[in-house]
Amino acid sequence: MQQTLDDIHRILWIAGGLFLAIIGTIAWIVTKAGVGAVSAAASVSEKLAAGELQERMEVKGEDEVARLAASFNHMAATLQDQITQLAQLSRMQQGFVSDVSHELRTPLTTVRMAAEVLYDARDGFDPISKRSTELLYHQVERFQALLADLLEISRFDAGAAEPDLEAADILGIVRDVVEATEPLALNNGSEVRIVCREDRVVVDADPRRVERIVRNLVVNALEHGEGKPVEIAVATNADAVGVAVRDYGIGMSDDDAARVFDRFWRADPARARTTGGSGLGLAIAAEDARLHDGWLEAWGSPGNGACFRLTLPRRHGEGFAASPVPLSPQDTSLPAPPRALSALVSPDPEEHHD
Incomplete structure (x- = not known):
């Protein structure tokens, strides 16, 4: 009887071991199939996110995993078709803007010449004709x-814009811009001040594009500064150069500051063009800054004015961690600047000193 019991125990242990082995093998196979499918889906998803839209999962059999793979492939194919259509539409839009802009140049030149002739002879016209001639001349200029x-934006979209880098004096460019915008400053009753502790600030940059950025920022500050002072701070550190343009006019909200570099966007819901230019100036300025591997940032407070900060690397191809000038009164990313620079972000223009 004892021998029989021992044989039964031995058989039970062997059967239990075989049963556990079979269950373990089945669990391993099922887990591998499920985890393998998830791992393959994750790998293909990463490749799709990286732009490899042709990647697909391998479909084997007719089980649930195969259905998952087939559904995933169908989703990937649909996304690829939609992205391809959007890319084609974007290229068509860019080509349309570029072609129309080029085609309009010739007739616009002719119209401008005729408008200039009429504008020069406007003193001999009756009051209504004189006013109409002036309106025609200014609107043609605006057009x-x-x-x-639009032509410049089309070059950015096509990837054809390249900076013509050289050793440029940023402070000299700022002074030239202030001199060029002096008539506008006098007309608006605003005083433009330059704050800098150095005589020259030389960086690797495209002078034409940097001058366009600074001019756009200064003109915007004068147009929206409500006759109050406009201050331009120029500062450097070991890696970067910063130019901040501060006004004390109508200001803007945080939402406006986040969208101010969008094309054709205006804070005025009515989008009235009583002030400002084409609505593309800040968008072009942002693209110019990106060509230099730089930053163009905005801050504003309703009723307390706005500040735009351009930061460029001192040497092309080398990065930088922070701007040497503050952007807002709450900017704590920098050590306390000297009073001349801290005046730039003071909310009270009366506190400023040259």
Whole structure:
């Protein structure tokens, strides 16, 4: 009887071991199939996110995993078709803007010449004709500026814009811009001040594009500064150069500051063009800053004005961690600047000193 019991125990242990082995093998196979499918889906998803839209999962059999793979492949194919259509539409839009802008240049030049002739002879016209001639002349000028901006935007979209880098004196560029915008400053009753502790600030940059950025920022500050002072701070550190343009006019909200570099966007819901240019100036300025591997940032507070900060690397191809000038009164990323620079972000223009 004892021998029989021992044989039964031995058989039970062997059967239990075989049963556990079979269950373990089945569990391993099922887990591998499920985890393998998830791992394959994750790998293909990462490749799709990286732009490899042709990647697909391998479909084997007719089980649930195969259905998952087939559904995933169908989703990937649909996304690829939609992305391809959007890319084609974007290229068509860019080509349309570029072609129309080029085609409009010739007739616009002719219209401008005729408008200039009429404008020069306007003193001999009756009051109504004189006013109409002045309106025609100024609107043609505005149209020409918009056309030039559209051509520049089309070059950015096509990837054809390249900076012509050289050793440029940023402080000299700022002074030239202030001198060029002096008539506008006098007309608006605003005083423009330059704050800098150095005589020259030389960086690797495209002077034409940097001058366009600074001019756009200064003109915007004068137009929205409500006759209050406009201050331009220029500062450097070991890696970067910063130019901040601060006004004390109508200001803008955080939402406005986040969208101010969008094309054709205006804070005025009515989108009235009583002030400002084509609506592309800040968008072009942001693209110019990106060409230099730099930053163009905005801050504003309703009723307390706005500040735009351009930061460029001192040497092309080398990065930088922070800007040497503050952007807002709450900017704590920098050590406390000297009073001349801290005046730039003071909310009270009366606190400023040259």
